Amino acid sequence: MAAASTRPVPPIPQSQSQSQSRFPTHLTATDLSPQVRILCEILSTSPVHEVEARLSSTQIQPEPETVHQVLKLSYNSPSVAAKFFRWAGLARKHTGYSWNLMVDLLGKNKLFEPMWDAIRSMKQEGVLTLTTFVSVFENYCVAGRFDEAVMTFDVLERYGIQPDIVAVNSLLSAMCREENKTSKALEFFERIKATIPPDADSFAILLEGWEKEGNVVKAKHTFGEMVIRVGWSPQYMFAYDALLNTLVRGSQADEAIKFLQVMKGKNCLPGLRFFSNALDIFVKQNDSAHAINLWGIMVGGGLVPNLIMYNAIIGLVSNNNDIDNAFRLLDEMVFHGAFPDSLTYNMIFECLIKNRKVNEVGKFFIEMIKNEWPPNPPNFTAAIKMLFECDDPEMATEMWKYMVKNNISPRDDSANAVLIGFCDMVRLSDLKRFAEKMIDERIIIYESTMTKMKNVFYKEGRSARDMYDQILKKWKSSYL
Structure with missing residues (x-):
């Protein structure tokens, strides 16, 4: 940002968010010193009126770091935390951080009157800072008491704190973190901007x-x-x-x-993060036109998309049958160091199949296997079916042979697509040859496919019926 110092003051560190009803305790914390664990045990098990006596009996010296740790683990018990704070203060003057923790602890428990008592004591001790009031802003806003958060800002000068732009931004941030309260923040912004730009x-x-x-x-x-x-x-x-x-x-x-x-x-x-998020939204909206415009601005601005982003946009344009842009993006990938993978190729291949681009399907298949990214089994099946329907049985059988040679599985669906394709073309000798070889290879031929084969063979006369009967006999025996 332009001036990092004007961002809201960081809240007092906590190991649990304000939205949770319980705060961390010594029972869940790790790496605690023996002294801290003993003190926390006393606070969690002692009646309030006995706390200070039991603490004194330990003869533990409350060092600042020890006090900080105990207070952080005492947010669930504000009454005993206050007793501990008083006891520790008798032995050693509290640090500003200890005071801030106490103010925050009281505020998170909505004990606002004691919180202000602590703030007044801090003023006397000379340890008040803007960090103290940031905690107050946040706790009032979490409690839904926005007017009191604004009133706190208005009294900053009384407590020796300059109400500058850092304070303004801290209050704005506390308001905007709450659900649907940005309008409240805007009200404060409109009032204050004339005096604090x-x-x-x-x-x-x-x-x-x-x-x-x-x-x-x-x-x-x-x-x-x-x-x-x-x-x-x-x-x-x-x-x-x-x-x-x-x-x-x-x-x-x-x-x-x-x-x-x-x-x-x-x-x-x-940066790239925005473009990636925006692209995801356009993909969900199936908005390829705006995605392409977004992509052009991104790449034209010198940003280098990664493989995930390329796959997202290639999948989107392919889903919208934009084959030209799919190929353009594929060719562009390697120049940005994003090398296509199986998903990239299969999305484009599926688009070509869906649009019945017969020649392109064959050429792209050759490119895919050349780059060692063959089609996935469903795309093999879809391609084989489409190629038979579009009168290119040679490429369809080439794909089938590739599947067999490279042991790509499952391939039952593709095998049945081959047989149905030959049925539709009434190529009986090829049908018989492929069916028998598939049976020998223990590939499952579906009953519906066998029925279609029977109808085709039986229409072609006695010799054709005998051919089918031989296939049927072999098919039945394969299940024995």
Whole structure:
């Protein structure tokens, strides 16, 4: 971002999110010192009125790191945590971090009055920082008390904290993290922006909120104001990504493409992660036209797509029967170091079969086996069936022979497709020869295929019937 220091102040480290009802305890924590474990045991098993006496009996000196660890593991028990905090403070002056942990602990347990008592004590001790109030912002917002979060911001100066853009962004971030509360953040933003000018981070936080809520109209309005106030910069990529994701997910692909073209002209294209996510969305929407436009901007901007992205777009254009783009993308892959795999070839092969491109299917099959990526069994079956239907039995039988020679399995479906193809062409000698060889190789010939063969042979006279009867006898014996 343009100025990293203006991003929201990081929250006090916790090993569990605020959304969970339980907090970590010493029972689940690992690598605790013996002193920390003993103190936590006392806090978890002692009546509140006996806590301080039992702590004193241990003769453990509450070093700052020990206090920090115990407080982090005491969020489930605010009353005994407060007793521990008081006891530890008698032996040694608390660090600012200890005070911040205590404020956060009270806030997360919605004990806001004691929380403010602690803040007032921190002011007297001279250890108040913005980090303390970031915790207050977050805990009020999690509790749904947004007005009080804003009131906290309004009293910062009384506690010696400068209400600067970092504080603004911290409150905006706390609000926007809650479900469907970006409008609340916007209210605060509109009120404060006249006295504390927003920066790129302020807009990025709001845009990420609109993205989460899927509010395209608000996102576009916020972005428009951002461009007017802070201009363009490659450092503002968080904001750009949020806007573009909102547009793409909101079925405003045309708008997203327009923004991308403008961003490209400003040398502000997003990274590969955005393009990958956007491509996934277009694939789910079966939107090949916008995907191709997106791809052109991405590659034209110097970004190098990987094999997964190539397979995604080749699968999409193939699904939409766009054979020209499928081949263009295939030819382009190697120049970007993304070498096609079985999935790449089979998606294009399937598209050629579906569109009954007889000559192209044969040529592409040769290319596939040359590159050691043969068709998968279902595509073999589909290709053989299509080639027979389109009067190219030679290529169909070539594919079958390749399957047999290279022991590609399962191949029962393909075998039956070969036999049905010869049936439809009434090529009885080929039919008999292939059927008998398949039976010898223990390939399953379906009853429906045998029925079709019978009808074809029986229509051709006595000698043809005898040929079928021989096949039938061999077929039945193969199951004995």
